[in-house]
Amino acid sequence: MNITEDAISAAEQPARKNHPKGLYVLFAIEMWERFNYYGMRAILTYFMTQALLFKLDFALNLYGSYISLLYLTPLVGGYFADRFWGNKRSIFVGGLVMAIGELILFVCGTIYNSSPALSNILFFSGLGLMIAGNGFFKPNISTLVGQLYPKGDLRVDPAYTIFYMGINLGAFFGPIACGYVGNTGNPADFKWAFLVAGVGMIISLIVQRIYHNKLVRDPEGKILGLKPDDLVVDKLNKEASSHVKPPAPIWSNPVSTVIIMLVFAVISIGALYLDTQINYLFYLLGGSFLFIIILIFSDKNLTKEEKGRIWVMVIIAFFVVFFWGAYEQTGASLSVFADRQTNRHLWGDYVMPPAYFQSFNSAFIIIFAPILAWLWLKMGKKQPATPTKMGIGLLLLALGFLWIAYGVKDAAAKQVSMIWLTGLYLLHTLGELCLSPIGLSLFNKLSPLRFASLLMAVWFTGNAGGNKLAGVLSSLYPEGGKTTSFLGYQISSLHDFFMLFVFMGGAAGIILLLLSKKLQKMMHGIQ
Template sequence: MQTISAQTEQPLQAESTSHPRGLYLLFATEMWERFSYYGMRAVLVLFLTKAMMMDKAFASKFYGGYTSLIYLTPLIGGFIADRYWGNRRSILTGGVLMALGQFTLFFAASNYGPAATHGLSHQLLYLGLGFMILGNGFFKPNISSMVGSLYSATDKRKDAAYTIFYMGINLGSFIGNTITSLLGDTGHPGDFRWAFLACGIAMLLGTSIFQWGKTKYLHTPEGVQVGETPAISGGIKGVFALLPVLLAVMLGILWLDSAKFPTIAPLLGLALVAIIIMIFSDKSLSGADVQGVLVIFIVSFFVVFFWAAFEQAPASLTFFADEQMDRTLFGYELPASIFQNLNAFFVVAGAPVMALLWTALGKRGSEPPSPVKMAIGLALLALGYLVMCLGVHNLQPGVKVSMFFLVALYFFHSIGELCLSPIGLSLVNKLAPVKFASLLMAVWFLANAAANYLAGYMSSLYPDPKSTAPAPVLLGFTITSLYDFFLVFVVSASAAALILFVISRQLTKMMDARNYPAPTAQA
């Protein structure tokens, strides 16, 4: 139960056209956290291959396992927040853990080399990523769900709020990618450590901002504090004692999956089954609640196809930029990792335009429902890879591709992301029953976990011209060239977009059972 605090600012009225100040506090907190996460992610695969001396296929799968766990642990963090800690305690704990992880990676990168001769460095690599995985589990689902908590259930500003929040994510990504690419991706493996150090400092800054403003700004329009520890919760100290156990489990899973046998894929399946049983066995849910939950599960399935292709950016697309693309601009060769900035740039520039577009369409009564917006996002994803197919078709050995094609890919992918990701976050918040709000937000991230694991596997199929191994095969299709590799994503994303378009009308009817108005984004 939440209590009204005398320390809150004067509450904003529900019908106000401006957004609550708490949104901008969460914006700033998330911006610095995304600096930390995306800044590190921009150089991670290059660090693994150039400093830790992993081959591309192993580094891709290792990266996929790590990012998959990054999105899997929100299931744990969401559950603990709902039952024991509340959003605020979870966010602060997660922020501290992630900062610790970045500083651990700094020490790992300070003594780099292959595992055979630099065992301690590789152990620190696993430990640092373990802290990141566990910390993100507490941080990510809780800060996302808090955005919706600042508004009433029927407030039409939610889509716009999540779009603004999404701008914070991408602004942080842009700043983080720029700094870490310039500091770390210099051609000297020893410089990667400075990228990790910058990310650790950014994480501490974001956590401090949240701690400073949480009591003053995070409340409902009526002035009720949001995200506090549940009144009936118990076992808070027990959860703290459980953290080392959870860390050990995450490290064990990451090590087994990367070095021994697939572990994460079965874990994802078990997590999905557990969530389904937990939610649908609750007899207090109404028929409308059940239909809303079903919509969340269905659109989350299609999200897997989007992110599995989208998340090639820090893996196979970075390999492509590093080896197959002409990166010279005005006589200066750009770092391969800095091209990931294009996504953040296009999202920050495009988010206000998309918000205005949804608003204009809403006023005319022609705004598409959320499932249709998400299908458009998948179609734009396929279009981006189609451009890449044109760029590499009949590519001769030794010839490098113009950076225009990668720029065009990131443009289409970024607009597609704006059609899918903030809309999906808003949809989950609107359709989720209150008692399962954080857990169902974690379901959204479970789809991201599956997608990132699949993305790592797909990146391992990247055709390396220097490799003497047999050409990779996917479902009977032999990938002999970059054209074949990119064509796989064109086909998969196009098929997913078409199916989602076809079933969108039925999904919209199921959403209407929740008696929520059609989403309207306001600038």
């Protein structure tokens, strides 16, 4: 890792071995939110096909659209936090809206049999609230992690890996808890999964409410996530001799907050439903990508170095699309594969719920994340540059699909051993650890502070494009012997289907490795 001139000197490093307590507060907030998200996601495809009785290709496409919008709305939430609410308020409001969304899905799961028309309305409404809330929650908490540390601190990369462990601790327990109560084989039980997920979101809100002001502070002791207006009001409150507080800005009062989030939720619901009719999201994503580039580069105060670094983030976000387009088959086609083509008998008559497979990746991350965090720190300046790590991550992703493609190629029986799906998740975990936490850290280091949340949202836009691509590609799943095609590539078997991702991930990884040195130069000393 190359250290810039304003980095912490080697003599200062020993005094800063421990991470600030605020990191563990953010860890807990994110962990419970991810418990909510991954717990619900683990049973979402099953709920659509087994309770709401959606056709498989429609359900998989809808799944991709939903996850895509989850990662697109941070563009709005990030921009709004930068300009109006700040990170702290945005995180809390977003989390509250997601908790309400889970409760609506609980009601949907309660009445789907007796009132199917109403349950469909509630289903799209619940997903829309999840999308809107996530847009304000997701980009803002990730941004705060890097702000806990002085500029150039060597602990930032390990901090993001620790934070990433929090994500995956929640992602490990969420599918198990929600799968245990909801993925029982009885569609009437899915509602309990939504309720358990909602409880997790409420716990996240409680943690933030209690500990944010106390512990989530920068190296100078100032509370992180406040807007300058909030700081001015706080100062006036302390200095004022009277008990009358200065009025809050109009966009910050409770009524305005409710109206803003209600409008945004309605737009999110409409955006999700509209994509089921005309499949417009790819065009919206492309337009959003161009809009944000134009918006940022219209700032005349950007230096040449800042522009180069922003272009690196744009290029990286493009390659991230291919990673997540394959990786996010986890909740789509791979969930179908786990349910229908995988032998889940463990002992006696016990059959493991298919939702449990979605905890495998997180379990591997919990095991390997600290090892890689230690390895990067141990290697110091000798470690691969960030673009190189991310190229390796794409190749490991392709290798995972090559593994499972080999496993199903000559399978005589309808169901195959769990070892093939388990091996895929292991390889995907190693690939993810080379790409996702490293990418979060890179975006934090490269971003000009005034665009910190918005550029973090660019990262999530790459996720959005990948997830929409994942939904489109998962709908090509060769169910019942049908033949599908993608850009002329014929898919008539599971082997053909999985090889599609081998080609896609492998090609993207090789190209990124070839571009690595050029991208390093454009980062101007930041690695």
